[in-house]
Amino acid sequence: MTQFTDFGLAQPVLRALEEAGYHTPTPIQAQAIRPAMEGRDLCGIAQTGTGKTAAFALPILHRLSLEKRHAPRRGCRVLVLSPTRELANQIADSFSDYGKYLPLTNTVVFGGVTIGRQERALAPGVDILVATPGRLIDLIERRSLTLEGVEILVLDEADQMLDLGFIHALKRIVRLLPAKRQSLFFSATMPKNIAGLADQYLRDPVQVAVTPIATTAERVEQQVIFAHTGAKQALLAHILRDPKIERVLVFTRTKHGADRVVRGLEKVGTAASAIHGNKSQPQRERALAAFKDGACRVLVATDIAARGIDVEAVSHVVNFDLPNVPESYVHRIGRTARAGADGLAISFCNDEERAYLRDIERLTRQKIAVAPFPADFVAPSRQEAAEIAQAEERRPETRGQRPSGRPGQARPGQGFGGRPAQGRPSGNRSAEPGRGFGRPQDSRVQEARGARPQGERPRPEHAPGERPRQTGNNRPLGGGEGRAIGWLDRSPRS
Known part of the structure; x- marks a missing residue:
């Protein structure tokens, strides 16, 4: 050798x-x-x-x-x-x-x-x-x-x-x-x-x-769960109740989507942090430090935000949203199963994302196994999910989501x-x-x-x-x- x-x-x-x-x-x-x-x-x-x-x-x-x-x-x-x-x-x-x-x-x-x-x-x-x-x-x-x-x-x-x-x-x-x-x-x-x-x-x-x-990591087990958009948040919260999930990286397509996922998890008592381009440098460093030392086991990230993250013992990757660029899927699930360890990548797929799933399978030249809902999970109906989404849209902006200064503007000479x-x-x-x-x-x-x-x-x-x-x-x-x-x-x- x-x-x-x-x-x-x-x-x-x-x-x-x-x-x-x-x-x-x-x-x-x-x-x-x-x-x-x-x-x-x-x-x-x-x-x-x-x-x-x-x-x-x-x-x-x-x-x-x-x-x-x-x-x-x-x-x-x-x-x-x-x-x-x-x-x-x-x-x-x-x-x-x-x-x-x-x-x-x-x-x-x-x-x-x-x-x-x-x-x-x-x-x-x-x-x-x-x-x-x-x-x-x-x-x-x-x-x-x-x-x-x-x-x-x-x-x-x-x-x-x-x-x-x-x-x-x-x-x-x-x-x-x-x-x-x-x-x-x-x-x-x-x-x-x-x-x-x-x-x-x-x-x-x-x-x-x-x-x-364009192949995916050999030691990553891959699953896809078909769920309508409104059921994804409840499904994620249900999956994260499993204490075997030591450290999980959750991917969304948008920055606002990442924030919504964090708020939804916090409502059910699951601590989570988000990392994306709207977060200040100190916020990102604190979130990553907490994720690295185990103080926070759930990190929600966008594709760009996650580039370069190499944290030990990420046991699971969850694609809350499937990426519209199939190569991004390869990068995402590569966050787990590092250093010879095993990992599990779970993807949620709604009706609109089925085309993305086909593109991913075509790129990686492998079929992703379809997994059912967990046995004890009761998915919200589309009407219930729509009502929750409408309430979320009406939710006023909370303090701390935007760095100090006027919206969209940093103080002179300062970064985030x-x-x-x-x-x-x-x-x-x-x-x-x-x-x-x-x-x-x-x-x-x-x-x-x-x-x-x-x-x-x-x-x-x-x-x-x-x-x-x-x-x-x-x-x-x-x-x-x-x-x-x-x-x-x-x-x-x-």
């Missing part, structure tokens, strides 16, 4: 892996690390939760350790593009963890926070820059960043990047990169537009696909939760001197945190809300792709 020691990785990288208890690579890592170390372009396809982050982070750290040179001022040697903020945080966390014994610097930039702090972090140059496309372009336009010195480009979650409308931003960014570079593309699915992008930007790439394209606080050095919780990435005295390691102001309409190249993930140290390296929430903001407001 292949071990990390078989690749010839730099000793500081192996030391970090050894301390974390990581010994055996996952399939995507076993196939991708060696060609990436050799400088080959690569297109890697693997479902979420299989360790794609380490598959590119480890060979990149190895190569940078061998080629000691200073990053150009206002530039970077490695550029990693991510579709969402928390996924960017998670990637930066992974680089920090695996490279903590290397004298390298990294930072992460995204929209919604004060750009000046990010400009100061980039001024001396950084070895590794993790960014969302929108803020990257903002920095380039302000002449605070140049891409002329990029040696390695990584595009993570490429399918999601295109789903969010980043294609024009990507094309603009790639035009600014040196023609001579290494490019690494990673994706959970391989739609035609991703294949076209790879053909355009990769040179003689190594193709790595560890699972059939107020004044953005200073980030802290990545990946080094003890902040000991001489720990490479974690050196607190190096301003280049500082990272901004925050969120897009509530009233700001996302431009096509900006992610409409971006999210977190987490892993424990004592599971296989591929069991997740980094940390969950990244570095929480705890600095005082001033």
